Amino acid sequence: xxxxxxxxxxxxxxxxxxxxxxxxxxxxxxxxxxxxxxxxxxxxxxxxxxxxxxxxxxxxxxxxxxxxxxxxxxxxxxxxxxxxxxxxxx
Amino acid sequence: xxxxxxxxxxxxxxxxxxxxxxxxxxxxxxxxxxxxxxxxxxxxxxxxxxxxxxxxxxxxxxxxxxxxxxxxxxxxxxxxxxxxxxxxxxxxxxxxxxxxxxxxxxxxxxxxxxxxxxxxxxxxxxxxxxxxxxxxxxxxxxxxxxxxxxxxxxxxxxxxxxxxxxxxxxxxxxxxxxxxxxxxxxxxxxxxxxxxxxxxxxxxxxxxxxxxxxxxxxxxxxxxxxxxxxxxxxxxxxxxxxxxxxxxxxxxxxxxxxxxxxxxxxxxxxxxxxxxxxxxxxxxxxxxxxxxxxxxxxxxxxxxxxxxxxxxxxxxxxxxxxxxxxxxxxxxxxxxxxxxxxxxxxxxxxxxxxxxxxxxxxxxxxxxxxxxxxxxxxxxxxxxxxxxxxxxxxxxxxxxxxxxxxxxxxxxxxxxxxxxxxxxxxxxxxxxxxxxxxxxxxxxxxxxxxxxxxxxxxxxxxxxxxxxxxxxxxxxxxxxxxxxxxxxxxxxxxxxxxxxxxxxxxxxxxxxxxxxxxxxxxxxxxxxxxxxxxxxxxxxxxxxxxxxxxxxxxxxxxxxxxxxxxxxxxxxxxxxxxxxxxxxxxxxxxxxxxxxxxxxxxxxxxxxxxxxxxxxxxxxxxxxxxxxxxxxxxxxxxxxxxxxxxxxxxxxxxxxxxxxxxxxxxxxxxxxxxxxxxxxxxxxxxxxxxxxxxxxxxxxxxxxxxxxxxxxxxxxxxxxxxxxxxxxxxxxxxxxxxxxxxxxxxxxxxxxxxxxxxxxxxxxxxxxxxxxxxxxxxxxxxxxxxxxxxxxxxxxxxxxxxxxxxxxxxxxxxxxxxxxxxxxxxxxxxxxxxxxxxxxxxxxx
Numbered sequence: 028x029x030x031x032x033x034x035x036x037x038x039x040x041x042x043x044x045x046x047x048x049x050x051x052x053x054x055x056x057x058x059x060x061x062x063x064x065x066x067x068x069x070x071x072x073x074x075x076x077x078x079x080x081x082x083x084x085x086x087x088x089x090x091x092x093x094x095x096x097x098x099x100x101x102x103x104x105x106x107x108x109x110x111x112x113x114x115x116x117x
Numbered sequence: 118x119x120x121x122x123x124x125x126x127x128x129x130x131x132x133x134x135x136x137x138x139x140x141x142x143x144x145x146x147x148x149x150x151x152x153x154x155x156x157x158x159x160x161x162x163x164x165x166x167x168x169x170x171x172x173x174x175x176x177x178x179x180x181x182x183x184x185x186x187x188x189x190x191x192x193x194x195x196x197x198x199x200x201x202x203x204x205x206x207x208x209x210x211x212x213x214x215x216x217x218x219x220x221x222x223x224x225x226x227x228x229x230x231x232x233x234x235x236x237x238x239x240x241x242x243x244x245x246x247x248x249x250x251x252x253x254x255x256x257x258x259x260x261x262x263x264x265x266x267x268x269x270x271x272x273x274x275x276x277x278x279x280x281x282x283x284x285x286x287x288x289x290x291x292x293x294x295x296x297x298x299x300x301x302x303x304x305x306x307x308x309x310x311x312x313x314x315x316x317x318x319x320x321x322x323x324x325x326x327x328x329x330x331x332x333x334x335x336x337x338x339x340x341x342x343x344x345x346x347x348x349x350x351x352x353x354x355x356x357x358x359x360x361x362x363x364x365x366x367x368x369x370x371x372x373x374x375x376x377x378x379x380x381x382x383x384x385x386x387x388x389x390x391x392x393x394x395x396x397x398x399x400x401x402x403x404x405x406x407x408x409x410x411x412x413x414x415x416x417x418x419x420x421x422x423x424x425x426x427x428x429x430x431x432x433x434x435x436x437x438x439x440x441x442x443x444x445x446x447x448x449x450x451x452x453x454x455x456x457x458x459x460x461x462x463x464x465x466x467x468x469x470x471x472x473x474x475x476x477x478x479x480x481x482x483x484x485x486x487x488x489x490x491x492x493x494x495x496x497x498x499x500x501x502x503x504x505x506x507x508x509x510x511x512x513x514x515x516x517x518x519x520x521x522x523x524x525x526x527x528x529x530x531x532x533x534x535x536x537x538x539x540x541x542x543x544x545x546x547x548x549x550x551x552x553x554x555x556x557x558x559x560x561x562x563x564x565x566x567x568x569x570x571x572x573x574x575x576x577x578x579x580x581x582x583x584x585x586x587x588x589x590x591x592x593x594x595x596x597x598x599x600x601x602x603x604x605x606x607x608x609x610x611x612x613x614x615x616x617x618x619x620x621x622x623x624x625x626x627x628x629x630x631x632x633x634x635x636x637x638x639x640x641x642x643x644x645x646x647x648x649x650x651x652x653x654x655x656x657x658x659x660x661x662x663x664x665x666x667x668x669x670x671x672x673x674x675x676x677x678x679x680x681x682x683x684x685x686x687x688x689x690x691x692x693x694x695x696x697x698x699x700x701x702x703x704x705x706x707x708x709x710x711x712x713x714x715x716x717x718x719x720x721x722x723x724x725x726x727x728x729x730x731x732x733x734x735x736x737x738x739x740x741x742x743x744x745x746x747x748x749x750x751x752x753x754x755x756x757x758x759x760x761x762x763x764x765x766x767x768x769x770x771x772x773x774x775x776x777x778x779x780x781x782x783x784x785x786x787x788x789x790x791x792x793x794x795x796x797x798x799x800x801x802x803x804x805x806x807x808x809x810x811x812x813x814x815x816x817x818x819x820x821x822x823x824x825x826x827x828x829x830x831x832x833x834x835x836x837x838x839x840x841x842x843x844x845x846x847x848x849x850x851x852x853x854x855x856x857x858x859x860x861x862x863x864x865x866x867x868x869x870x871x872x873x874x875x876x877x878x879x880x881x882x883x884x885x886x887x888x889x890x891x892x893x894x895x896x897x898x899x900x901x902x903x904x905x906x907x908x909x910x911x912x913x914x915x916x917x918x919x920x921x922x923x924x925x926x927x928x929x930x931x932x933x934x935x936x937x938x939x940x941x942x943x944x945x946x947x948x949x950x951x952x953x954x955x956x957x958x959x960x961x962x
Contacts, residue, residue, distance in 0.1 A: 056332035061416035077330035099244055101408050102123050102302070102334050 047084035049111040050091060054079050055104040066094055079103075082111055119251065120242040122265040125304025125334070125405040128242045129212055129391075131268065142206035142238065144171040149393055150213045151360060153440055156474060157189055157221040158182075164209065165192065174203035181645060188683030189221070191645045193228055201234040208238045213404075215243035223248050230254065269301030278303075282310045286319040294327045304405050308337035311388075312344065338409045341388075352379050353388070354417065357410035358425045358448070360441075361393060361401045369432040370425055423449045434458060443478055452486040456493055463496050467567075475500040488513070491521035495532045502536055510540055531560030531568055538575045542582075542725050551579035570599030574612055575725075581619060582727040584766025584806045590619050610636055610649030611686050615726065617656040622729070624809030626660050626846040633657040651677040651685040655692050662699060665849035665882045670700055691720040695732055698739065703850065707743035714739060727767055734774045741781050742856070749778045760795050764802045769811055772799060776818050780825060789825035796822055813843050814851040821858055829865075836866050844875040853882040860884050871907045902943060909936045914953050 057073045058081075067090065069083035085091050091108075098105055120128045136145050146167035154160050165182055168175035178196035182189065200207060209229075217223065227249050230239055241247045254260040270278065275296035279287055287295070299305035309326070313319055322340075329336055342350055355371045356362060368376035380400060383390045389403035402410065415422060426449035433442035439462045446455035459478050466475045479487060479497045487493045494517035498510045514533050521529035538553035558572035577592035593615050600609035613636040620629035633656040640650035658673035677685075677693055685693070698713035714736035721732060733752055740749040758775050762768070776792050776799075796819040803811040816839035823832035840863075843851065852859055860883040867876055902910065905926075912922045923933040941947060944955045 056335070057330040058332055058335060062335075062412055064415045064419065065412035073330070079332075097408075100124055100404060101332075101412070102125055102304070102405055103332060 047086050049082065049084050049113075050094075051107075051109045051111040052081045052094065052098070053106040053108075054081070054098055055106055058103075066097060069094070078106060118238065118240045118261040118263070119247060120240065120263045120268075121244070121246050122263075122268050123244055124408070125302060125403070126265055126268040127303045128263075128268065130303075131263070132210060132212070132240060132242060136208065136210075142208045142236075144205045144207040145210065146171040146175075146207065147210045148212065150211060150216045152216050153444075155217060155219040155222065156471070157219060157225060158471075160217070160219070160222045161189055161192060161225065164211070165196070168196070168207070168209060172200070172203060172205040172207050174199040174205055174207075188645070188648065188681065189225055190228070190681055190683045193225055197229070197232045197234065200237050203236065206236050206238075208240060210240045210242065212242045213244075214241040214247050215245040268303070270296065270303055270306060271301065272296040275299075275301065275306055278306060279310060279313070283313045286313055286316070287323065288320070291320060291323045295323055298327045299333055302333065304403070305333045305337055307389075308334065308341055311386075312337060312340040334405060334409055338406070338413070342413070345386075348373075349379070349382070353383075353410055354414040355421070355425055357402065357407055357414055358422065358445075359401075359429055361399050363398050363400070366429065366432050370428045372428070423451075425449075427451055427454075430454060430458075440478075443481070447481045452482050455482060456486060456490055460490075460492050460496070463492075467499075472500040472503040476504055476506075488516040489520065491517045491519075491529045492525065494520070495529055495536070498536050499532065502539055507540065507543065510536065514540075527560050528562070528565075528568075531557050531572070534560060535568070535572055535575065538572075538579075539725065542575065542578060547579050547582045550575065554579060566599045566603035567605060570596045570603055570605070570608070570612075573599065574615075577612075577615060578725050578727070581615065582767065584769075584802075584808070586619050586623055587807050590616065590623075593619065606639065607648045607686065610640060610647070610652060613649075614652055614656055614686075614688075617659070618726070618729075621659065621663070622808045622810050624811075624813060624842070624846055624848065626663055626810075626848065630657060630660040633660065646680060646684060648684055649686050651680040652689045652692070654680070655685075655689060655696055658696055658700075662696065662703060663850050664847045665703070665853060665878075667700065667703055670696070674700065687722045688724055688726070691717045691722060691732070694720055695730075695735065698735070702739055702742055703853070707739050710739040711736060711743060729767055730770045734771045737774050738777060738854070741777060746778070746781060749781075753778055760791050764798055766802075766806060766808070769799065769803070769808075773811075773814060773818065776822070780818070780821055786826050789822050793819065793822045793826060809842060810848070813839055813848050816842065817851050817855060817859065820862060821855065824858070824862060832862060833866050833869070836862055837870070840866070840873070840876055840879065843879070847875075849879060849882045852879045855883070868911070871902075871911075872904065902940065906936055906940050906943075909933065910940055910952065910956055913937070913940075913949050914956075 052069075053074075055078055057077060058071055058079045059073075060071050063069060063071050066081055067083070067085070069081040072080045072082070074080055081094070085094065095105065095108070120132065122128055135141055136147075146164070148164050148167050150160075150163075154163065161182055165175055165179040169179045175196055177199050178192045181195045182192035211217075211226070217226075226239075226241075226247075229237075230249060233239060241249075251260060255262075272293045276287075276289065276292040279292055279295070295306065295309055299309065312322065316322060326336060342353070345353070352367075352371055352373070356367050359366065359370065362370075364377035364380055366376075367379065368374060371379075373379075380390065389406035391401050391403055393399040393401060401407070426445045430442045430445035430449060430451065433439075433445060439458060443455050443458045443462075446452070446458060455478075459475075459482075462478075463475060466472065475496060479493065479500065482493070487497055494513045498513040498517065501507070501513070502510055514536055517529055518533045534553045534557035538550045538557060541547075541550035541553060554572055554575035558569065558576060561568035561572055573592045573596035577589045577596055580586075580589035580592060593612055597609045597612035597616065600606075600612060613632055617629040617632050620626075620632065633653045637650060637653035637657065640647040640653060654673045654677035658670040658677070661667075661669040661673065674693065674697060677689075682690060694713055694717035698710045698717060701707075701710035701713055714732055718732045718736070733756070737749045737752040740746070740752070753775060756771060758768070758771055760775065760779070762772065764772065772795065776796055779788055779792050796815055800812060800815045800819065803809075803815055816835050820832045820836035820839060823829075823835060839852070843849070852863065860880065863876060863880045863883060867873065867880060870876060908926060909922070912925060915922075917925065919930060919933060923930045926933065928936075937949070937952075941952055944952055946952045946955050
């Protein structure tokens, strides 16, 4: 899927056999909540210290890499990627 | 050279600047890549076209690539060779190389990087390190790297840049603050410069910006957009859905006229418009800028996004750019539209054997959409089958079978039957496969050569798997003809392999050779030869080996090797290695043969062809030749074959191997009796199935088995009929492969039929490896003995005196003396004893 098409349109590749995993991705710089749409509906929280936390369920590794590429292509420096075991994706 | 940095670091600009320098190489080929270029043929077509525009030495490679079905490696080899001879200094720039994920492309680029002559420089620019062995290149000092740190602007450079673009509006401390906040990121600095233009509160702007934690570019973009006229702002957001555009396309998408004027004003305002130099009239936005615009569009007017994509899809369809039309239709959520576009493109993709693109496109659609359409379900099932992903095929065929529209009912049902046949055959259900394949053939329309050819090929396979060779041959002959008519030449070459294999089993070596030669000349009529030429050479070598023309077989294999793996159909690698092993075995080098069989086994790629000569069984025979009987017996135990098994064509070769192993083990007469019984059953079965080739080998073994039981007459009789049946087509290896014991039997047989030419050839070939008395055989023979002289010679070996011999032959003593004198002269001897010794050495007796 070309990068100029948002990830939410990646309709054919959603995996149904494994439950989604909740990821917490931290980047440098503040993003406002409006960006959530661009990042497949991940929940966006700005943190003190000028970082932003993106948290949400991703279907599989392909979806995770889609988000990471998108962050890279937006010039957002990646600080950390973790699996969020609390699974509170609100 | 590798340039790796996030977007907006000026990778492209610094490259363009370097290449504009008079000291830089003169011939520049620049390729801007994106995700759609992830197909090896498309990629290399762009790259070689760009190179051919830069240097004449790349024209040959481009011509090679454009030749139908030519392997890509051949084009790259031509490129390297031609460049090496050229004086041109060439730079190949692959911009946005991170967009390339296709393994074949990466493999080709790696080949080019590793083999580039000194006058070719390759520049890979992208946002991530290229998936190439960079460490090795770095270590050999052949890699120049530029990374983000090298591309960041220093405070000094930022100040210079701002002074040049907006003048002296910032104090040194302010410009330093800007440099710090942007970390020398040129895209951000450019945005800042645009925001600064015409501002009276420049200091405030810098202060606010430096004190804000927001993502640098997000912040600056908002500043820039806020300062644009409303119409231009909307234009930017609307057109951001496009990965690339022309003035015509932006007009279609925005619904506003004067697209060209709008693009011009963007260019004037320096708003990140990038011309695509390899596609005239096409532009894109700078990646980072486009990314920000798209995110903003999605936030501000999400309801417009679908409509914009749909307009783009319509424009691309009208312009004949199917892939873009499909992708935008999917992005618009118009799956029905995407489905129709894909269906229209499917036949072209199938003819090009580009099923992977078809899978990629169809997988963009939600499964329910695919399932709802019979043609799409069928298309996806077929494409998945061809790329070896069988898990979902059944369900898709089920959807196709139930949902076909009436006007396409017959074609869809035919397709479903065809793929069901293939699935059944893959699962070992030969009977089910035969039924479905027959159904597919019945449903195929008269003019549908591809459907007919495919169905008949499958019918041929089911008949072949059951050992029904003559019917299999009939089906395959039609299949090959139909595939040629359908212009699927490489597929038809695959069918020729089936035909030659069948002809070999039928013992028709001459026919097999003719088939392979004909097909080879078709494949070689193209330059470079079509995919499958190599397979034909291997088939031809198989025939030559069977006739013990080792030199000819070697030549064919060397020629096949020269064509390269890419020229072969998927199974050619293991076929070539297997034949190489058999050649080693024929040369008497059993160890080399075993090693080559090991390699063949590793390269083994299964297909629908019956595995009628399993590599493991062939290797077991090599173990026997290497005196590693235990290894051969281990194979037998693992394979679980027994002497009283029911016989099938598919296990014929293995049962023959079993018989050999049992006979080789110094078999007791009781074991030999059971082997004899097995071989007699096998002979019946081979003759009933019209497998004359197999029958020759069975008879040869049967003769050895009789001999082991001490039944010499029967042994010789059987051998005699084996030799007779081997003569017309020139079979040699079935005897020669049996080694010493066979050599003794043949020599014995030669006593009763001394003038049998084929028998002499068999004796020669069988004695070649090992050759204990090569010296004796190397004595040149004089003029051949007459029939009468042979009779005399045989009696000279007996204890009979001259008079008794004359009586035995009903001739006078004088006549006998004339004969003996002639025999002595021809053999170069002077006495009866010498004559007998010599005749024995020459194996005349």
